[in-house]
Amino acid sequence: xxxxxxxxxxxxxxxxxxxxxxxxxxxxxxxxxxxxxxxxxxxxxxxxxxxxxxxxxxxxxxxxxxxxxxxxxxxxxxxxxxxxxxxxxxxxxxxxxxxxxxxxxxxxxxxxxxxxxxxxxxxxxxxxxxxxxxxxxxxxxxxxxxxxxxxxxxxxxxxxxxxxxxxxxxxxxxxxxxxxxxxxxxxxxxxxxxxxxxxxxxxxxxxxxxxxxxxxxxxxxxxxxxxxxxxxxxxxxxxxxxxxxxxxxxxxxxxxxxxxxxxxxxxxxxxxxxxxxxxxxxxxxxxxxxxxxxxxxxxxxxxxxxxxxxxxxxxxxxxxxxxxxxxxxxxxxxxxxxxxxxxxxxxxxxxxxxxxxxxxxxxxxxxxxxxxxxxxxxxxxxxxxxxxxxxxxxxxxxxxxxxxxxxxxxxxxxxxxxxxxxxxxxxxxxxxxxxxxxxxxxxxxxxxxxxxxxxxxxxxxxxxxxxxxxxxxxxxxxxxxxxxxxxx
Numbered sequence: 001x002x003x004x005x006x007x008x009x010x011x012x013x014x015x016x017x018x019x020x021x022x023x024x025x026x027x028x029x030x031x032x033x034x035x036x037x038x039x040x041x042x043x044x045x046x047x048x049x050x051x052x053x054x055x056x057x058x059x060x061x062x063x064x065x066x067x068x069x070x071x072x073x074x075x076x077x078x079x080x081x082x083x084x085x086x087x088x089x090x091x092x093x094x095x096x097x098x099x100x101x102x103x104x105x106x107x108x109x110x111x112x113x114x115x116x117x118x119x120x121x122x123x124x125x126x127x128x129x130x131x132x133x134x135x136x137x138x139x140x141x142x143x144x145x146x147x148x149x150x151x152x153x154x155x156x157x158x159x160x161x162x163x164x165x166x167x168x169x170x171x172x173x174x175x176x177x178x179x180x181x182x183x184x185x186x187x188x189x190x191x192x193x194x195x196x197x198x199x200x201x202x203x204x205x206x207x208x209x210x211x212x213x214x215x216x217x218x219x220x221x222x223x224x225x226x227x228x229x230x231x232x233x234x235x236x237x238x239x240x241x242x243x244x245x246x247x248x249x250x251x252x253x254x255x256x257x258x259x260x261x262x263x264x265x266x267x268x269x270x271x272x273x274x275x276x277x278x279x280x281x282x283x284x285x286x287x288x289x290x291x292x293x294x295x296x297x298x299x300x301x302x303x304x305x306x307x308x309x310x311x312x313x314x315x316x317x318x319x320x321x322x323x324x325x326x327x328x329x330x331x332x333x334x335x336x337x338x339x340x341x342x343x344x345x346x347x348x349x350x351x352x353x354x355x356x357x358x359x360x361x362x363x364x365x366x367x368x369x370x371x372x373x374x375x376x377x378x379x380x381x382x383x384x385x386x387x388x389x390x391x392x393x394x395x396x397x398x399x400x401x402x403x404x405x406x407x408x409x410x411x412x413x414x415x416x417x418x419x420x421x422x423x424x425x426x427x428x429x430x431x432x433x434x435x436x437x438x439x440x441x442x443x444x445x446x447x448x449x450x451x452x453x454x455x456x457x458x459x460x461x462x463x464x465x466x467x468x469x470x471x472x473x474x475x476x477x478x479x480x481x482x483x484x485x486x487x488x
Contacts, residue, residue, distance in 0.1 A: 042103035045071070045084060045095040045116070047143070047159040068120035069095055069159075072127060072197055075150070076107035081124045084116075094156075106155055112147040115197050116159050127197040131165075134191050134210060137226050140164040142200055144438060148413060158414075160436050163259040164195055164202060166229045170214070170277070171222040172239065174268040180220035180242045186212045186227075186251075187236040193228050202258070204230050229258035237277065239266070247275045316426030318387050318465060320351055326394035326461040329401070330488035336370040339363040345372040349391030357381030361388045361468075364481065369448075371408070374468035375479040376415060384476070388466045389422070393487055395457030403464055405451040406484040409437040410444030415470035415478035419451070422465055423458040430455070437478070448483065 047069065067086040073079040082102040084095040097103045117129065118141040131140065143159040172181055192206040214223035223239075232254040240246045247268070256262065265278045316322065327349065339346045345361040346352060352372075354360040359379055361372040376384040395401065405419060419432040432453040464487060470476035 041155060042097060042105055043155050043157060044097075045069075045114070045157055045159050047086075047093050047095055047116075047161065067093060067095075067118065068098075069116050069118040070120045070124065070197070071095075071102075071104070072115040073104050073113070074115075074198075075109045075112035079104060080127070081122075083120055095159075106152045107150055108152050109150065110148075112150045114143075114145045114147075114157060114159065115200075116143045116145075116161070117141060117195075117197050118161065124197070129195045129197060131193045131195060131202075131228070132191060133165075133212060133226055133228065139226060140195060142195070142197065144200060146413070146438060160438075164229075165226045166256050166258055167224055167261045168214075168227050168256075169222060169224040169261060169263045170237070170239075170266050171263070172266040172268060172275075173221075175221065175241070176243075178242075181216055181223060182240045182242050183216065184214040184223035184237070184239040186214065186225070186232075187238060189232065189235055190228060190230065193230075202229065204228055227256055229256050229260075231255055237266075239275070249275050249277050251277065317422070317428055318351065318353060318355070318389060318426060320389055320422070320426040320463055321392070322424070322426060324349060324392035326392045328394050330486060331390060331393060332484075332486045332488075334370075335372065335482075335484060336365070338370065338372060341365055345388065351387070351389040353387050353389075355385040355387060357384035357386075359384045359468075360386045361482070369483060371481040371483045373479060373481045374417075375411075376470035376476040377411070377479070379470075379476075382471060384468070384470045386468050388482065390464045390485065390487065392424075392461050392463060395460065395462045397457055397459040399457045401455050401457055402488055403432065403453040403455060404484070404486045404488075405453075405466075405482070407449055407451075408444060408447045408481040408483065409435075409439070409449065410479050410481075411477040412437045412439060413476060413478055414438075415468065415476045415480075417480045418465075418467040418469070419453065420465040420467060421455050421458075422463040424461040426463065429458055429462070435480075437480075444479075 069084050069086075071079070071082040071084050073082070082104065083098040084102065085098050086093040086095050115127075119138065121129070129140065131138070140163070141161040142164050143161040145157055145159055147154075147157065168186075170184060175181075188209045189212040190204055190206060190208075191210045191212055192208075193202050193204040195202045212225055212227070214225040216223045220242075232251060234253075235251045236248055237251055238246065238248045249266075254262070267276045267278070269276065333347050333350075335347075337347060341363055343363050344352055345363045352361045357376070357379060358381060359374065359376055361374050364371055364373040372388055374386055374388075403419070403421075407417070409417075414436070417435040417437070419435070421429040421432060423429050432455070433451065435451075464485065466482060466485070468480060470478060
């Protein structure tokens, strides 16, 4: 009798375990799939890095298998500092959980937030990463993705990373023949800060000031370093040349913003026995390189001629009117004259065109603010692309110009807004920036946001194009409102 009861007990236990495993198949990291493999319904992340028009972090133009990120999840459950690693191949990496305990599973909660940073580190307490640019000069990257009304069948999300820190570059001019830069440092610098992965905030409560060494570039005429995005006050730049001479120059104040590179020229004046630093005409650009200094060739007082991107087939990518008489600069059209509200935006000489789907830029206003608005909210088309292009602008090849953009954004959930320079034939010269604003998924965040881009004119004439792109996976509500675009 005991043997019979024991046998029945074992059979019942086995049956209950099997049933439990089947019910929890979508959540169980150790339950086998039907084919005997481990469960594969966990979330992975498609990731790239915000690098101007390139949008890829590159090791030989592709992600390296050794790239690792830390992920925090908020929504159905709270998950902290999960370890994800990149699979090899391709310009855009796919990050997978390193162990079964690092897996995140799809959820149907109202909102799901993912926060990520790179490179991964094990010692992160309460989402705070301590930075010390002397002890550990790491280029920290951060991304935040909010998913509104997630779908249980969606298992891939995109993380768009940006640089938390900034970079400063000094190039010395007027060196005697055979003399090179040996070393450079910034004295009186705050080098410590705490970065909050869950808010994207970098706090610098540390008041002590240190000497920050700069890395001399391969050209032996320039040096650079990561710096904290905060005001530089009462610092000193000191450099030593290969002939043994040392020079020091005071820097009273510089305002530093994250995800920017600051280029400054240093001029050596042997007759006066000193150096001067041009802090007024320094070039400030979005971080578009991989952080190395070997390719620093920009002269801050001049705008370098951009390297053209490959021209698409047909060259005139948006079929702009090439017969227009080029308009003399500056361009500063009044957007209040762009037509009636809720009608297609229209200004003389401007091209407003739906490329995919029926959406184009609409004239809108709020109070005294007039703007050209693009969104795909409630669109019946699976993909929406539209472009707004300036009139043909009179330019001189190699001359420097400034493009200034003022816009607002809201209900952001994935649509992009790209600023492009076209040449006289309507061909793409350079992507100035790909904007993917995620700051305000439930309303309006960036209000009257201002961008500035330095360009070099192509031959005779050119255009500036604003490209809106959205798909319905999920339905894109992202709205961009262009309030002003000037070229001067």
